[in-house]
Amino acid sequence: MESLTTTGLYFDGLSARAHPVRLRLGERLEIVGEAIRLDWSLLDLRAADTAPPLTRIGHASASGSVEFEDAAFAAHLATSSPGLRRTEREGGLVRLVLWSVAAGLSVVLIAIYGVPAAADRLAPQVPPAMEAQFGRAVEAQVVDLLGTPPLCANPVGRAALDRLVARLAGTMDLPVAPQVSVRRSTIANALALPGGRVIVLSDIIEKSDSADAFAAILAHEFGHLAARDPIRSLIRASGTSFLLSLVLGDLTGSTVLVAAGQAAIAAGYSREAERAADAAAVAAVDRAGGDGRALAGILERITAANDEKPGGLASLLRSHPYTAERATAIRATPGAGKAGTDSLLSEGDWRNLRRVCDAEDRTSPSD
Ligand SMILES: [Zn+2]
Incomplete structure (x- = not known):
């Protein structure tokens, strides 16, 4: 798998301090910063509900979370982390494009995942209006x-x-x-x-x-x-x-x-x-x-x-x-x-x- 990088902020879940980090997405998600070296399994990643373009990722069993605003990185994470669920909240153009193809894809989603999972994927994508x-x-x-x-x-x-x-x-x-x-x-x-x-x-x-x-x-x-x-x-x-x-x-x-x-x-x-x-x-x-x-x-x-x-x-x-x-x-x-x-x-x-x-x-x- 090709790896992808971006920058973001890490929060340890204990203090409000933001630590600048570099994120690398490969077989796992690596979070590296000053005195920070985390290596999270993609299966453990959980997305918080944030307003685009911000994406906030936590870990299923560890404290701490990381934030970034890179829509392409978020999109890759969404396709490689099955437990992420609510990550399909990329902002602006990406979201618009996703939505415009969602209707066509919905039939495919149902065929692959069934209605409940398709609903989970589509719900955060429905435009507010x-x-x-x-x-x-x-x-x-x-x-x-x-x-x-x-x-x-x-x-x-x-x-x-x-x-x-x-x-x-x-x-x-x-x-x-x-x-x-x-x-x-x-x-x-x-x-x-x-x-x-x-x-x-x-x-x-x-x-x-x-x-x-x-x-x-x-x-x-x-x-x-x-x-x-x-x-x-x-x-x-x-x-x-x-x-x-x-x-x-x-x-x-x-x-x-x-x-x-x-x-x-x-x-x-x-x-x-x-x-x-x-x-x-x-x-x-x-x-x-x-x-x-x-x-x-x-x-x-x-x-x-x-x-x-x-x-x-x-x-x-x-x-x-x-x-x-x-x-x-x-x-x-x-x-x-x-x-x-x-x-x-x-x-x-x-x-x-x-x-x-x-x-x-x-x-x-x-x-
Ligand atoms: Zn209730």
Whole structure:
């Protein structure tokens, strides 16, 4: 194999110091700098989610990571490191060219890898504008499938929600600013959709016994957005029809939308994806000044509540699976624990947020 070199920065994972290094890609990835000599197997390389042209590569079992901005180097790494998965994020022209051939290649990808792996490869490549358009259409489809529950737009409640969303999003690395809508429903659930959209069904606010609990649910959905789980899952679920629509250049075709809408409601994410979203949520709520471990309790409550509703939409709607083991893992997450002085949301904001589904004139600062 021909070797390729570039320059980059190495971070040891302990300090914030950037060490200039030279990277050489051959049978293995060599990272060489002053007092640094690493030799990583290509099988152990893992790409972090970064904005092009930056690529950040870590190691599956060692600490430390290396960053570089060489698109050609990133492309070679992507083809020679099977575990890299999310490296197909080269910027500019490379990305554009990749995308323009992706539609044609998708058929080949399916033949070689099958739909799930093709979805994993394509998800990070969907251009934001296209994903936004797809997200809008999928949300309309989902709202329709849910029986068009009314939008909750009490201005005071909405303002409090917007503050919470901004606070959480500010601590997370999200591909786009999230757009959260609340709809009046007796189902306690929330779901993330492509294009940074999140639908909150109002009973989950009722079931939240604290601002931290609700914030953790929101942050969990944001965790799915950060990992690009919705678009990946919908590509998987709609499979060939999604890929066919790429070829036809119409992501809002009715076949795709019906499949995507149903998948958004019914299909679940993997255990691994849920656990990653939980970890992201706990960390985000902690950073925002709350206690992310509140996620465990609210998960248990909504699972119990939704289990009580036999049949119908509640059982169709994707629940938050693996609740017991997730709650255990969440409670075991190390953290400072909340001192009680710091708050994610003021008492007043939390009270107002809980009234987001009230008619405007019923909102008052009393009681
Ligand atoms: Zn989830």
